[in-house]
Amino acid sequence: MADATTFQPCVIPVLRSFDAQRAAEFYQGFLGFVQDWTHRFGDDFPLYEQLSLRSAAGLACVLHVSEHHGDACPGSTVRIAWPQLEAFQQSLLAKNYRYAKPGLERMPWGMLEMRIADPFGNQLVFFEELPDAPGSAGG
Structure with a gap:
């Protein structure tokens, strides 16, 4: 099994952004993603970036976040498997981010979920x- 330094995802979602500063505030400042790399074709061109988030x-x-028209459709949904979700949720609430106070919901299909809109x-x-x-190992 690959460790965190060699992790290669099989799918990388592309999410649409309209403002690099607001995207950085949300994804990096609030959720804790790290910017791995960025690309612009020149000054004052749209930003395309890769962000990653690592659990304990x-x-x-x-994720890839793009300001390019046509790269992705706003309003998409991405599901992200995350261990120790309650601890992650509590760490986000402690940041007191003005635009999101995510809650947890137990779903009838056996998942604990936290939904956040960017x-x-x-x-x-x-x-x-x-x-x-x-169907789980414990259930």
Whole structure:
């Protein structure tokens, strides 16, 4: 199994952004993503960037965020498996981010979920399988 330094995701979602500063405030400042790299074709061109978020357990999430028209559709939803979701949610609430106070919801399909909308209408759904879920190792 790959460790966090060699993690290669099989799918990297592209999410639409309309403002690099607001995207940085949300993804990096609030959620804790790290900017891995950026690309612009020149000064005053749209930004395309890769962001990653690593859990304490070494799990990584990689997203591409693009200001380019046509790269992605605003209002998309991305589901992100995340261990120790309640601790992550509490760390986000402690930041007292003005535009999001995410809650947790137990879903009837055996998942704990936290839904957060970014400033551009995209939905990020962080989820963790509950140990007592039907079909899980513990259920």
